Amino acid sequence: MIIYTTxxxxxxxxxxxxxxxxxxxxxxxxxxxxxxxxxxxxxxLVIVWLEREISAGIQQRIGPEYAGPLxxxxxxxxxxxxxxxxxxxxxxxxxxxxxxxPSIAVISILLSFSVIPFSSxxxxxxxxxxxxxxxxxxxxAPVGLLMSGYGSNNKYSFLGxxxxxxxxxxxxxxxxxxxxxxxxxxxxxxxxxxxxAQSKYGFWGWNxxxxxxxxxxxxxxxxxxxxxxxxxxxxxxEELVAGYxxxxxxxxxxxxxxxxxxxxxxxxxFVTVLYLGGWNISIPYVFVPELFEINKMNGIxxxxxxxxxxxxxxxxxxxxxIATRWTLPRLRMDQLLNLGWxxxxxxxxxxxxxxxxxxxxxx
Numbered sequence: 001m002i003i004y005t006t007x008x009x010x011x012x013x014x015x016x017x018x019x020x021x022x023x024x025x026x027x028x029x030x031x032x033x034x035x036x037x038x039x040x041x042x043x044x045l046v047i048v049w050l051e052r053e054i055s056a057g058i059q060q061r062i063g064p065e066y067a068g069p070l071x072x073x074x075x076x077x078x079x080x081x082x083x084x085x086x087x088x089x090x091x092x093x094x095x096x097x098x099x100x101x102p103s104i105a106v107i108s109i110l111l112s113f114s115v116i117p118f119s120s121x122x123x124x125x126x127x128x129x130x131x132x133x134x135x136x137x138x139x140x141a142p143v144g145l146l147m148s149g150y151g152s153n154n155k156y157s158f159l160g161x162x163x164x165x166x167x168x169x170x171x172x173x174x175x176x177x178x179x180x181x182x183x184x185x186x187x188x189x190x191x192x193x194x195x196x197a198q199s200k201y202g203f204w205g206w207n208x209x210x211x212x213x214x215x216x217x218x219x220x221x222x223x224x225x226x227x228x229x230x231x232x233x234x235x236x237x238e239e240l241v242a243g244y245x246x247x248x249x250x251x252x253x254x255x256x257x258x259x260x261x262x263x264x265x266x267x268x269x270f271v272t273v274l275y276l277g278g279w280n281i282s283i284p285y286v287f288v289p290e291l292f293e294i295n296k297m298n299g300i301x302x303x304x305x306x307x308x309x310x311x312x313x314x315x316x317x318x319x320x321x322i323a324t325r326w327t328l329p330r331l332r333m334d335q336l337l338n339l340g341w342x343x344x345x346x347x348x349x350x351x352x353x354x355x356x357x358x359x360x361x362x363x
Contacts, residue, residue, distance in 0.1 A: 032124055040113060043311075044261045048075035050315070051322045058326045082254035090153050090247050097151030102248070102255035104144030109262045111137050116269050117192045119279045119306030130191040131179050134270065135172070138225070141259065142168035145234065145244050148256075152247040160243025163333065164234035167224060170340030171231075175221035177348035178214040181355040182207055182274050195278030208275045213351045215275050217344050222267035224340070226260065229325040233333050264321060265314070272313040279306035 049064070049072050056063030064071025089095055115130035117123040127133060142165045149161020183189045185207060186197040198205050208215050224231040235243030245256050272278060331339070 036113060036124055037110070040110070040262065040265070043265050044258065045072075045075045046315075047261050047265060047318060048078075050318065051325075054319065054322045055326045058323065079254060083251050085250040087250040087252060088247075090151075093153035093247065094151040097147040098247070099151075099252070101144045101146075101148030101151060101244075102252045102259070104147065105141045105259040106255050106262065108137050108140040108144065109259055109266055112266055113269075115191050116266075117195060117273060117278060118310050119303045120192070122303055122307065123192060126190060126192050129189050131183065131189050131194070131270075131274070134266075135176055135179065138263070138266070139168065139172060141263070148248070149244040152244070154247050156242075157244050157246045160234045160246070164227065164244060167227065167231065167233060167336065167340075170337055171221040171224040171344070174217050174340065174344040174348040175225065177345075177352045178211070178218040178221070179274065181211055181214050181348075181352050184352075184355050184359055185210060191273050191278075195273055195280065198277045199280040203277075206275060206277045211275070211351070211355070213347060214355075217348045217351070218271065218275070220339075221344060222271065223321060223324065224336070226263045226267055226321075228260075228264065228321060230328040230331050231336060232330065233336055264318065268314045268317040268321065269310070271317050272310055276313045276317075279310045281305075281309050 052071070052074065053063050055061075064074035067074040067077045089098060112134045114124040115127060115133055117126070145164040146161040149157040149159070149164070152158070182194060186194040188194060188197070194207075198207060227234055235245060245253060248256065
């Protein structure tokens with residue numbers, strides 16, 4: 001059998017073309033992930049700047065003003081400083097656990113962003129078990145904190161890690177029961193389906209009005225999950241120096257703060273998706289949505305509007321969380337556990353039973 005040179009060249013060029021297509025396919029697969037990570041990074045920098053400005057306003061201080069216009073680059077400057085600081089390891093600690101702990105805390109929270117719908121067509125993974133995947137993955141973060149506390153070979157750090165694990169277990173159960181109530185109301189566990197179920201009835205169809213008790217419990221539980229004041233017992237400086245962060249320095253120390261702000265942003269986004277209608281602009285007695293048909297827009301402009309509405313609702317909730325941190329005093333550990341087990345758990349369980357009863361009666 002004779003194969004001409006031109007045919008061989010055609011076959012080689014075909015294989016090259018196919019391999020190039022595969023390479024481009026792999027590159028385009030990573031583009032949405034990298035875009036999401038970039039957006040999350042910018043969001044965290046904005047949150048840090050907002051917290052400093054809001055706390056300065058509450059305490060009648062000036063706040064950051066030198067690093068960039070209005071001090072907006074202060075968080076970037078702090079991150080750069082931590083990046084170049086010396087990374088110290090405890091001499092008698094478990095080096096592996098000490099190094100892996102911060103990474104687990106950050107990665108577990110980053111993975112949860114994959115099920116967040118920023119708009120009707122902008123979601124990394126629209127899964128049928130979206131909200132429960134978030135709960136499952138985010139519950140890994142306290143394991144990282146416990147590993148950090150144990151690996152530090154420090155009593156303060158270990159106590160901080162134990163407190164983080166106890167607090168996470170105490171408030172994860174009421175939070176899960178609230179999410180289960182929302183799932184029952186929407187007949188789905190997909191985050192996209194939950195938003196679309198709220199859009200059927202406009203502003204009054206938000207789960208905020210249909211689940212007011214669940215909203216309050218979810219709000220308190222999410223603040224406790226983020227370890228924000230008044231629930232920052234794992235790192236209480238009066239008792240534990242800095243908790244599980246005591247022995248850390250440099251970029252590993254910074255990773256804990258990144259994880260904290262990532263968790264706060266994630267919780268705010270889930271409050272928006274589960275209770276505030278997501279990307280839908282459902283404003284009562286205002287005919288702007290009907291006039292321009294904002295909720296029905298497709299394409300790039302509709303997606304941009306959806307992202308803007310989602311982020312506006314998210315940062316409204318973030319303002320409430322930040323103002324709470326700089327207003328309320330810290331609880332004691334026994335008060336924190338009593339609130340979780342004796343109050344929030346029975347209330348969330350009763351709310352779930354009521355929701356189930358109403359759903360059964362409406363069949």
